[in-house]
Amino acid sequence: MALPARVDVVSLPERRSPLRAALVALRPRQWSKNLLLFAGIIFAAKVGDALRWGEAFAAFAAYCAASSAAYLINDLRDASHDRLHPLKRWRPIARGELSPRAALLLAGALTLLAVALLAPLGVASLGFLAAFLALQAAYSFQLKHVVLVDVLAIASLFVIRSAAGAEAVDVRISPWLLLCTALLALFLALAKRRGELVQAGEGRPVLDGYSLPLVDQLITVTVACTIAAYAVYAITAHSAAMIATLPFVVFGLFRYLLLVHRDDLGEEPENVLLSDRPLLAAIALWAVTAATILAVTS
DSSP: OOOOOOOOOOOOOOOOOHHHHHHHHTOGGGGGGGGGGGHHHHHTTOTTOHHHHHHHHHHHHHHHHHHHHHHHHHHHHTHHHHTTSTTGGGSHHHHTSSOHHHHHHHHHHHHHHHHHHHGGGOHHHHHHHHHHHHHHHHHHHTGGGSTTHHHHHHHHHHHHHHHHHHHHTTOOOOHHHHHHHHHHHHHHHHHHHHHHHHTTTOSOGGGGGOOHHHHHHHHHHHHHHHHHHHHHHHHHSSOGGGGGGHHHHHHHHHHHHHHHHHHOOTTOHHHHHHHOHHHHHHHHHHHHHHHHHHHHHO
16 A cells, blocks of 8 residues: 655744734845945044934935835835745745735835935935936836846945935045945845855846856956955045055955855845854954044044
């Protein structure tokens, strides 16, 4: 008599409440990207200006709201595809925990909140927000499917954040610092594509245009350019003593590369940046050293 085939039982995570699902759909862990909004006030050595800090925090909150609105629209568009992905299928919209109507209403409310927060800061700040939302929409609907353009679009979003932060507090930001921001974002985006390729190509259709050798070469070039650009910025910026922060930048890039190649962690950069202790230590030491130099030389 044949024995019945073994049936594996997989326990599914419990469904989240509507409020919890909405919060998860906002991707608050991604808000760390918007810390770039503070680059202008910090590197212009205006850290003692309470008014400018208020403006910087308003801009930060606005871009957190705008980013979450963009994520909601992106997840609405990709829901059917996300359901086939081993990780993205747990997103609230893909899983049916957040309805499309609720997601659209929430995205609209967050966009209005972002506009309201930035309106007192002037027309230019609203212009940067409009550019940010337009590029986010273009990325979600088309650009993320175009090889190389996808990662360049991601880098551009980071540059807009940095420039918007400087505009919000009415300070000048070094073009070299903007270049460093673009290159670092490009590095993280390429590392993310590498992580997706390692996962047997699961993820984005655009991966058909990439290969591991190509991505590794692009990452090598980007890392070299990032280090060179940061060295130029450090020498020509507020004080040449900023060159003392270069070792922390080099270690951070190398540490991230190690994690990407050794542990295949590139697919979720926000988790790596927020959880790896040596990397967090390098970021903290860089921040303390840079702040000390700016305080002493300002």
